[in-house]
Amino acid sequence: MKNTQHDKPQLDGLSDVSPAQEEEDRIRAAARRRLIKGAAVTPVLMSLASRPVMGAARQCSASGFMSGNVSLQPGVSPSCGGLSPGYWKNHTTWPTPYTPTTQFHSVFSSKAKYNYGTKSMQTVLNDNPGSFAFHAIACLLNGMSGFADYSLKAADVIKIWNDISTVGYYLTSTGQKMYEADAKKFFENTYH
Known part of the structure; x- marks a missing residue:
């Protein structure tokens, strides 16, 4: 057995x-x-x-934003520390060398679709709420303000604007094409 x-x-x-x-x-x-x-x-x-290895609490770079990885850590604001276009529209103290009377085209190159003629940045903010230019101005001023959390530099904003207005897209550091709608959404994502 x-x-x-x-x-x-x-x-x-x-x-x-x-x-x-x-x-x-x-x-x-x-x-x-x-x-x-x-x-x-x-x-x-x-x-x-x-959490994804490359994920971050915020998507403050164009390539990070375009990666589609917008997972947020609990309790962390998605803002990159900038101020909104509405803030800049209602405040006349702007970071040097810009003032509300600075002409838009003296900073940003423009094709027909994006041509604001001799309008000042203040006028573009007032007359074009929600536009790509509206958000680009806020990001430009945020980039010049030296906010600790704001990683987007004024030169980056100008490059994104100029590339989109001349060739139709901005090429991120990872080789992704960022079109106007993407850039506008990215700009909106950088402030509270």
Whole structure:
């Protein structure tokens, strides 16, 4: 007769496995079951808590924004620390060298679609709410203000504007094309 648990022969109906060995086998089997259950659950739990390696609390760069990775960390504002176009529209103290009377075209190059003639930046803010230019002006001023959290520089804003207005898109550092709608949304994402 065979012992089905250990596949060892029995002598006179008695098992040749000691009670201590049986207890050790039982503990090992329980540990294996826990390990298998844990291995099955771990990928699910990790996927719930994982954050992309390149993800950040904020998407303050054009390439980061265009990556489509806009997962936010709980409790962290998505803003990049800038001020809105409405703020700049209602305040006359602007960072040097700009003033509300600075002509838009003296800063940003323009094709027909984006031509604001001799309008001042203040006039563009007042007359074109929600436009690409409206948001570009705010980002330009934010970039010149030296806000600690604001990583977009004025030169970046001008480059994005000029590329979109002349060739139709801005090429990010990762090689993605950012079109006007993308740039406008990106600019909006950089302030509160």
